[in-house]
Amino acid sequence: MLPNREEILRSAIFKTSRSGGKGGQNVNKVSSKVELVFNVETFAYFSDEEKAQLKIKLQNRMDSEGLLHVVSQEDRSQLLNKEKNIIKLIDLLKKALMVQKKRKPTKIPKGVIEKRLKNKASTAEKKRNRKVVDL
Template identity: 65%
Template sequence: MLPNKDDVIKAVTFKTSRSGGKGGQNVNKVSSKVELILNVNDAPFFTDAERLLLQDKLVHRLDLEGNLHVVSQEDRSQLMNKERTVVKLIALLKSALHVNKVRKPTKTPKSVIRKRLADKQSVAAKKEFRKRPQAD
């Protein structure tokens, strides 16, 4: 089950720092870069199976304590960056919790095989008629 925005905000911690990039003098004064930290093991809205799935799929994004870090510094506003980190986190969790359906291998029906072979024969016959007749 995917958590909603309010549950996520209750379970995460935010860290702010000065951002690089555009903003001029504003960059030097305001802490607009936001880092969202979610501890996957302590999050109350995941089941044990979901925790294992997240730890498996996000193994390269988790630190040693099992924290997931999401950073945003695109906007000049700290509030907008906070919103972006929450949206990024929900999208990341959604993609990580998605389980693909198991494909059931099927046999090609005999009618399809027959139709393909008949099509091949008709194309071969058409090309055969295009040839010049041989002189005996």
């Protein structure tokens, strides 16, 4: 179960800075790049097992202090980048907490094996018939 948007916003820290890319003269004045910093360890909503799973699955996005960083600078608007970061974070948490179903091993049906062997034998026979017969 995932926390709702408001709970995430209460514990998230937003940092803004100047973004690169298009924007003309405005790009030098407006801090439109938004970095969302989320501390998984101090977030009370997750159980200890979920926190451990998040740490393992999202370790490449975390820094040495265990803070999860999500950055967005696609749009010229700070508000849009902030919204995108929140959506990205929720998606990351969803994917990281999703438990993969255990694969149930299946046996190859006899009909499939027989068909493969029959096809293999017919190919071998075809190639045998191509050989030049010595007299």
